[in-house]
Amino acid sequence: MSVDKSKIETAVKMILEAVGEDPNRPGIIDTPARVARMYEEVFSGLHEDPKKHLEVYFSEEYDQYVVVQDIVFHSMCEHHxxxxxxxxxxxxxxxxxxVVGLSKIARVTDVISRRPQLQERMGKQIGDTIANSIQSKGVMVVIEAEHMCMVMRGIKKPGAITxxxxxxxxFKEDLAMRQEVLNLIKG
Ligand SMILES: [Zn+2]
Incomplete structure (x- = not known):
């Protein structure tokens, strides 16, 4: 099943009414349709299998680890x-x-971040997708993120990084190697 945009439109209209807005006000009359298109995009990863990006690999004699750093992502907290x-x-x-193409790691991240998510689960899903798709001695995923639900509401702490x-x-068993990668990322 793909995204049901008309259902989202109805729901957004109801939310606007519920908070005391007039959903027929000219400025926001198209908002439900816009939000539906936006949700279709930001939740598109629910309908994709990230493994498909790792089906092709290169055969290369290389016996060291690879780090892809600073893959920018946006996701939606599933709680708020x-x-x-x-x-x-x-x-x-x-x-x-x-050895996989480096852009494929970023594509896997894109698919998995375009879902209602938790940061903790997102890291695990990225790691397990790679670990289950290619032969590797280990995978490590570090995520640094700012959560708007910590900024705009509740505890209101802008700048807090999780x-x-x-x-x-x-990377789980060899603590020296784990530390080396963390130092490299901090660079
Ligand atoms: Zn949240």
Missing amino acids: LLPFFGRVHVAYYPENNE KTIYSTGI
Whole structure:
């Protein structure tokens, strides 16, 4: 099933009414349709399998890890439907000479971030997608993000950055290697 835009339009119209707006006011009459198109875009990752971006790999003799740093992402917190955004850093250690195109790591991040998300789960999903798609000795995903639900409402703490680390295999077991990658990312 893809996104039901007319259902979103109806819902947004109801929200506008519920908060005391006039949904027929000229300035916002097209807002429900705009929001529906926006949600179709920002939640498009629900209807995509991120693994499809990792089906092709290159065979290259390389026995060290690879770090792709500063992949900018935007996602929507599933608790408040407010954005959270920041940077994803991914390390993976190829095994049996299976090396993936670097842009594919960014594509996997795009698919997984375009869903109602939690930062913690997002890191795990990115890591597991890579770990389950290519042969590797381990994968590590570090996410740094600012959550608008911490800024606009509730505790109201702009600038607070949430950092999460998810690691598998060698990056979980070998603490020196894990530290080396973290130092590299901090660079
Ligand atoms: Zn939230």
